[in-house]
Amino acid sequence: MRTLHKSCKYFNEQFPVDLRTIGRCDSPLIVDNSPPVAGTVNDGEIYGLDLDFTRYEDKICSNWQSFYDPQSGIAMYMVGVGSSPNQTDVANLTRFSSKSHVACVELKPDKYLSHNQKYFTTVYAYNGGHKQQNVSAISNGVLVDLTKPVPGQIVDGNSVNFTDMKYTTSQAKVDLQWKSFFDPESNISHYDVKVYRAGNLSQDYEEIRDWTKFDASTSSVKWLNFHNYHKDIIKTSLRTTNRALNEIVNTTDGFIVDLTPPQLHYLWDGDQEKDREFQSDISQLTASFKYTDKESGVDHIKLEIFEMFHGTRTQKYPGNCHYLSMWSIF
Numbered sequence: 001m002r003t004l005h006k007s008c009k010y011f012n013e014q015f016p017v018d019l020r021t022i023g024r025c026d027s028p029l030i031v032d033n034s035p036p037v038a039g040t041v042n043d044g045e046i047y048g049l050d051l052d053f054t055r056y057e058d059k060i061c062s063n064w065q066s067f068y069d070p071q072s073g074i075a076m077y078m079v080g081v082g083s084s085p086n087q088t089d090v091a092n093l094t095r096f097s098s099k100s101h102v103a104c105v106e107l108k109p110d111k112y113l114s115h116n117q118k119y120f121t122t123v124y125a126y127n128g129g130h131k132q133q134n135v136s137a138i139s140n141g142v143l144v145d146l147t148k149p150v151p152g153q154i155v156d157g158n159s160v161n162f163t164d165m166k167y168t169t170s171q172a173k174v175d176l177q178w179k180s181f182f183d184p185e186s187n188i189s190h191y192d193v194k195v196y197r198a199g200n201l202s203q204d205y206e207e208i209r210d211w212t213k214f215d216a217s218t219s220s221v222k223w224l225n226f227h228n229y230h231k232d233i234i235k236t237s238l239r240t241t242n243r244a245l246n247e248i249v250n251t252t253d254g255f256i257v258d259l260t261p262p263q264l265h266y267l268w269d270g271d272q273e274k275d276r277e278f279q280s281d282i283s284q285l286t287a288s289f290k291y292t293d294k295e296s297g298v299d300h301i302k303l304e305i306f307e308m309f310h311g312t313r314t315q316k317y318p319g320n321c322h323y324l325s326m327w328s329i330f
Contacts, residue, residue: 032071032129039066041123043142047102053186053244054142057112060091061104062121062139072128074098081105085120085138093124115146116185145185145244152180154238156255158220165255167296171228176236176252177220186243188216195226198233201256201295211239230259231295258295265290300325 044051045061054060060081067074077096080088090113091105113119121139126132157165158175174195181188195209214221228234235254241247267289268275279285285305291298302325305317 032069032127032133033131034069034071035133035135036067036069036074036125036127038125038135038137039064039068041121041137041139043121043139045102045104050140051142053145053242054113055145055244055246057107057115057144057146058109059104059106060113060119060121060142061102062123063102064123064137065101067123067125067135067137069125069127069129075126075128075132077103078124078126078134079103079105080122080124082120082122083117085141086122087120088122090119113144115144118143143186143244145183145242145246147183147185148246148248149181149183149188149240149242151240151248151250152178152182154178154236154250154252156234156236156252158222164253167256167258168234169258171257171259172224172226173222174226174228174234174236175220175222176238178238178250179219181240183242183246189241189243189245190214190216191218192239192241193221194237194239195223196235196237197228198235198254199229200231201233203233205233205235228257230257232257256295258293260293260295262291262293262298265292 041062041064042048042050043062044054045063047063048065049063062079062081064077067077076098077100078093079091079096080093081091082089090111091107094103094105096103107113118141120141122136123138124134124136126134153162154176155162155164155178156176157163157168158177159165162177162179176193178191181191191214192211193209193214194207194211196205197208198205208226209223212221233254233256235252237249237251239247239249267287269285269287270276270279271286271288273288287303289301291301304315307314307316
């Protein structure tokens with residue numbers, strides 16, 4: 001019998017001996033003795049994207065591209081998963097059609113993936129030749145991270161000493177800061193921030209800014225384009241996502257928008273219940289006063305003493321035109 005040569009086309013003809021018409025096949029038989037050309041195998045179910053981490057224990061996904069065979073094309077794929085390259089101890093080879101480029105293999109409980117363990121996907125591509133030769137490629141592995149990020153601290157405001165802001169006089173500004181969020185297995189991928197508002201000191205919160213994404217190096221956010229109102233309570237939520245796409249959400253306790261000054265009820269000379277016009281003691285001065293603030297309370301007061309002499313006003317205490325700040329009485 002004559003030897004067939006690679007990549008040549010051969011047509012089958014039949015010569016009958018019983019006086020019937022000669023028949024010929026419409027399609028040639030292509031001799032393909034070479035395997036397909038290997039492509040790339042990626043971890044994860046997003047075509048063309050290679051993931052380094054996964055959050056699933058009950059399934060493992062992969063995608064592949066650029067496998068081809070110039071002579072007979074790709075007939076099918078076989079996909080297997082192992083705890084090391086070239087192994088199928090996690091998932092035996094499963095057949096997929098030539099049109100498939102993404103596969104997720106569901107695992108039985110006794111084959112569930114282990115936390116902080118790396119797994120590899122092997123893809124075999126078979127051509128359409130008579131011998132169905134194959135070629136394989138292996139992914140670079142995906143690490144299993146079943147745990148969420150470790151939460152840190154988050155506060156309203158952007159103070160240097162990381163103290164939580166309780167009140168603001170700004171209608172436009174919303175800011176927050178955070179620290180000590182981390183993930184030991186897959187690291188932090190990114191953060192998202194959402195802003196809520198409740199009017200009139202209520203607890204009826206509404207979303208005023210949807211999730212906004214920030215990269216993993218971010219530790220504070222400041223916006224200057226809000227239009228908040230007096231007695232609004234502003235809260236912010238921080239969503240932390242690791243590279244395996246596990247996430248946590250932490251929310252601040254909020255701050256109150258106070259656009260009004262404290263209310264003065266009275267301020268008079270002396271410690272009596274009415275204003276004094278005269279005193280005989282030249283060694284001391286006394287004053288009585290009352291301030292309140294319904295929204296944010298009175299934090300402190302500043303006191304100064306002046307002398308009026310021949311129409312000239314001169315600060316007597318404290319010196320250097322400063323104020324005496326008083327905190328402990330509030």
